Amino acid sequence: MKYPRALDDLLESFRKYPGVGKKTAERYALHTVTKFSEEEIDEIIGSFQRIKTEIFDCPICGNITDQNPCYICKDDSRDKSKIIVVEESKDIIVMEKMNSYHGLYHVLKGAISPSNGVGPEDINLSSLMERLKDDKIKEVILATNLSNEGETTALYIRRILEGSGIFVTRIAHGIPAGANIEYADEVTLSKALEGRREF
Ligand SMILES: [Zn+2]
Known part of the structure; x- marks a missing residue:
């Protein structure tokens, strides 16, 4: 028809x-x-x-928001020494459901993918580097997906933070290789976060 x-x-x-x-x-x-x-x-x-x-992207962390800055960035009670780096805003929603993390976030809005022509300059990375100049930040927790792109992105960030004095960790424990953060349940994610290792 x-x-x-x-x-x-x-x-x-x-x-x-x-x-x-x-x-x-x-x-x-x-x-x-x-x-x-x-x-x-x-x-x-x-x-x-x-x-x-x-709706727009928070100018600080890149999360989708209707207020400037977003509710997480403007919350003074949050631990400003830690930043979890994720690929997409929806990953923050999953992380927030754990209710066990009270630090900050940064949304890359993608991941480095040389085969798709996505380089470091194509994702929201320069604003992360800008944020890391603040010496309040002691730890960057890389929570990009466990896909090839996510791993490439995590390795890239680790490399540029070498010698910066910032502790770089990666969540991995319990999340299967290749998996997307958004599909992890809260318990698995909480464990993965608790068991994060220096990267
Ligand atoms: Zn924000």
């Missing part, structure tokens, strides 16, 4: 989401067109528009 053009476009939009294939996208698009009221559609459009205008 040939869909009207607008429905086809909507379907293609849904396909942009991770894990959404053609069938699911088709279901979402048809549901939107046939089941949602005009008000519901306006609500969805409104949410998308608000994302564009209200």
